[in-house]
Structures are given as structure tokens and as C-alpha cells.
Amino acid sequence: MKGAHDLGGKTGLGPIAPEKDEPVFHHEWEKRAFAITVACGFLGKWNLDMARYAREQMPDPEYLASTYYEKWAHGLSLLLVEKGLLTEEEIRERMSEISNGDS
Amino acid sequence: MSSKHKHAHPPSEVELKVKALESLLIEKGLIDPLALDELIDIYEHRVGPQNGAQVVARAWCDSDYLHRLLDNATEAIREFGFEGRQGEDMVVLENTPTVHNMVVCTLCSCYPWPVLGLPPVWYKSAPYRARAVSEPRSVLAEFGVELSEDVEIRVWDSTAEVRYLVIPMRPEGTENLSESELAELVTRDSMIGTGLALSPEVIQ
Known part of the structure; x- marks a missing residue:
């Protein structure tokens, strides 16, 4: 069972290091990840707890090493496939098309 | 595709994934591209701690x-x-000379969006x-806050349903300030x- 997300009381994670004058988003892709996740929430296929559960399906080391919106993107992709809205193949294909500059 | 911004390096795996998801979702008519821009604008520019600050300032002025x-x-x-979203069930926690409240979400990132916007990293x-x-107490020290030992600290763990807003103590020497000055x-x-x-003194 995975448990990295259940962080209350865990030790050895270091200082908090708040960023001064932090922007709402740090990268353009974070804005898009945020917006598509919220917009897909309106489809009514899952609730907040299900969205969180999907993010927690990352392997523990990856969960702890990932940024917030990386977890969101991972969780959203998982939910879209699980609900039959997209397939893993089409996501992979589209990623390589974009990477090759075809899209 | 919204690919106008420049890449100093090849797009990362997550960038590619987000672009792929967005383009597929739009293509299938599952999301409206205009709604995406609107959502970003709302949470980047319109909803934020300035909302909660108005609530607190009024609470200070009006019993x-x-x-x-x-x-x-x-x-x-x-x-x-x-x-609305992520603030459907709000609870306020009033700080007093003997009780200091502090909010966390140990399991994820639950936060009162309508009054504070999106949470910081x-x-x-x-x-x-x-x-x-x-x-x-050691967390507060990292934020530069030291409370007297006799102040009780209450930590509240947020959930998908319940979101908290702390009403900090009204600073001294603010008797003559207006509600909008207090909000600052x-x-x-x-x-x-x-x-x-x-x-x-800080804002004068």
C-alpha cells in the first residue's frame, strides 16, 4: 500500500522554505494543467477525493519528488483513461506528435 | 495549441502530457478553450488573499x-x-491572546480558494x-513568528469538504483605521x- 501522501507527523523532510513574493503559477504549463483539471472536474465523472486518490497512485518516491502540478497532470491523465474519456495510446501518440512538431 | 511561449529547452515530459491532454480534450469537445483562459484569469488575477483580507477587516470592525x-x-x-469551488463549507478560526490557530492539509492541498485563491507551493x-x-512552533519560527509559551497552538487539518480561514488578532494602534486600511x-x-x-507602521 502506498503511503507517501499521508505526511502528517513524518520527519526528515527538511525546512519549509517559503518563497518570497511567489507567483500564482511558475510555468505556463502549470496554468494549463490547473485549468484543464478544474474544467474536467465539471464533467462530473469524479469528485475531489477521487482526484486526490488518482494523484496518490504515483509510486512513493515519484510522489515525493514531483511538484504539485506534475501530480495533477498525472492524476488527471489517469482519471480520463479510467473513465474511458481518453485512451493511453492516444495520449502517448499526441505527446510524440507534439514533441516531433506535427501538432 | 497555445504554443506561443518560447522554450529555452525541449518541453519536459509533463509539459508534453499537459499539451496532449488539452488538445485531445478540446478536440473531443470535452472542454471549452475559452473556459480554460477564464479559469486561469480568475485564479491568477481576481481571486486571492485580498478577498479574505476584506472578510477579516470587517470582522475586526463589526462584532x-x-x-x-x-x-x-x-x-x-x-x-x-x-x-463556490473549494470553499463550499467554510469555518473561521478566531485567534485570541491565548489561542493561535494554524491550518494545514496533511493529505494534499485543501485550501479555501474563494477567500485565499490558490495555495502557495x-x-x-x-x-x-x-x-x-x-x-x-518550529514551523512558525521558520516563518518568523514566535509566540509566548503560554499561547495554545491549535492546528486544523483541512479536508475535501471543510476549509478554514484564520482571523488573526487585530494589531495594536489600529483604532482609527478604516475597514479598507485594516484590510491592507x-x-x-x-x-x-x-x-x-x-x-x-509597516504600510505607512
């Missing part, structure tokens, strides 16, 4: 309002038009989520409980 907040925060906050980080509940003293961190409201 009837404070009572309404304590009685039913969701309703009282709605008087400002602040409502540190709020969602593993160290804050881990330590807020076990060693709040109310920082985001003071409403999470990792800070205190600013003293009036």
Missing part, C-alpha cells in the same frame, strides 16, 4: 459580522460574493504538511496562521 462568521462562515463570507510541500501537526494589514499567511497581521 455582529464576526458573530455571523463564527455562526455560519460560508453564509457570512457569501455577503461579499465570495463563494510551501503549503502543498511535504515538509509543511508533515511538520505543521507535530512541531507547529491582513496578509495571506496571517489567514493560514503561519503569520500575524502587519502592524500599521
